Amino acid sequence: MPIVSLTTDYGWKDPDAAAIRAGLYSEMLRHQVASPMVDVSHDVSPRNHQEAAYILGGAYKAFPKGSVHLMLIDCRPMVNHPPIAAMIDGHYFLTQDHGGLSLLFPGRQPDELVTIDMRNRLDLTDPGDIMTAAAAHVIAGGTISTLGPPRPQWNQLQSTHPEILDRNHAIVHVQYVDHFGQVVTNARETWLKEWQQGRTLKVLARGMVIDRFIDNLGEKMDPGSRYMRINDMGFLELGISWPGQHGVNTASNLFGLGLQDPVELQLR
CATH class of the missing domain: 2.40.30.90 (Bacterial fluorinating enzyme like)
Structure with a gap:
C-alpha cells in the first residue's frame, strides 16, 4: 500500500500543517481512495531546501515503493517555480520546482518529470492545494503523465562541497x-x-x-x-x-x- 508523506517548513504552531493534511484527506474522499499519511517533518527551517532534502532523504527509502512524498518548502505562487511531479527510485515526489529535488538527488535525473497543470480545477490556486490534488490522483492509480506536460529537467540549486x-x-x-x-x-x-x-x-x-x-x-x-x-x-x-x-x-x-x-x- 502506498503512503503519503509530508515534509514542510510550516511548523506546528500555525494551522498550515493541519490544513494541508485536511485538504489531502478531502481530495482522497473526492477520488474515493484512502492512504495512510506520515508527517516526516514540519520543522524544516523556513525556505531551507538543503535541510528539507537531508530530512526527506533520510526517510523516503523506508516507505514502500509507489509512495507519494510532498515536499512543501517556501510554498507560494511563483511563475518560475511551478508545482512538479517526479518519479524516481520507484517513488513519487511532488514539490515546487525551487531546485530542492536536485539536492535530494544530486547528479541524477528522474525517470519521469512533469509540470503539474490543474487548470481544469478552477478552485485550486494555491500550490499546496494543487499538489494535494495531484497526490490524490496518484494514490487513486493515476499516472503523473496525465497531470501536465513533460518537463525536461528540474531546477538546480548549488550546495556547498568539501x-x-x-x-x-x-x-x-x-x-x-x-x-x-x-x-x-x-x-x-x-x-x-x-x-x-x-x-x-x-x-x-x-x-x-x-x-x-x-x-x-x-x-x-x-x-x-x-x-x-x-x-x-x-x-x-x-x-x-x-x-x-x-x-x-x-x-x-x-x-x-x-x-x-x-x-x-x-x-x-
Whole structure:
C-alpha cells in the first residue's frame, strides 16, 4: 500500500500543517481512495531546501515503493517555480520546482518529470492545494503523465562541497543540526575515505578538538565526551555523548556551530 508523506517548513504552531493534511484527506474522499499519511517533518527551517532534502532523504527509502512524498518548502505562487511531479527510485515526489529535488538527488535525473497543470480545477490556486490534488490522483492509480506536460529537467540549486586546502587540510560545512543538537557536516563517507587514505582524522570546531572516532553510538563513553562518526546517512557527524536538553550542552551549543558554519579537518 502506498503512503503519503509530508515534509514542510510550516511548523506546528500555525494551522498550515493541519490544513494541508485536511485538504489531502478531502481530495482522497473526492477520488474515493484512502492512504495512510506520515508527517516526516514540519520543522524544516523556513525556505531551507538543503535541510528539507537531508530530512526527506533520510526517510523516503523506508516507505514502500509507489509512495507519494510532498515536499512543501517556501510554498507560494511563483511563475518560475511551478508545482512538479517526479518519479524516481520507484517513488513519487511532488514539490515546487525551487531546485530542492536536485539536492535530494544530486547528479541524477528522474525517470519521469512533469509540470503539474490543474487548470481544469478552477478552485485550486494555491500550490499546496494543487499538489494535494495531484497526490490524490496518484494514490487513486493515476499516472503523473496525465497531470501536465513533460518537463525536461528540474531546477538546480548549488550546495556547498568539501574544500581541500592541501594534502592534510580541508574545510567542510554544517548541513544539519539534529533534534539532539548533534552536528552533521556535508562530508560524505566516500569522499572522506578517498581523501583520508587511511590517515588519522582530527576535527577543529571553533578551536575545539575532536579526535575520537566511534563506529556506533553503543560504544562506552563518559557523559560529555566529544566524538565523530559516520551517521546512518553516510555523513560525518560531530557529537557529544549524553547531550543536554533544549539546546544546552549539545554539540551545536558547545562547539558553537550552526547551519553552513565551516569546520576544519586535519589529517596526520
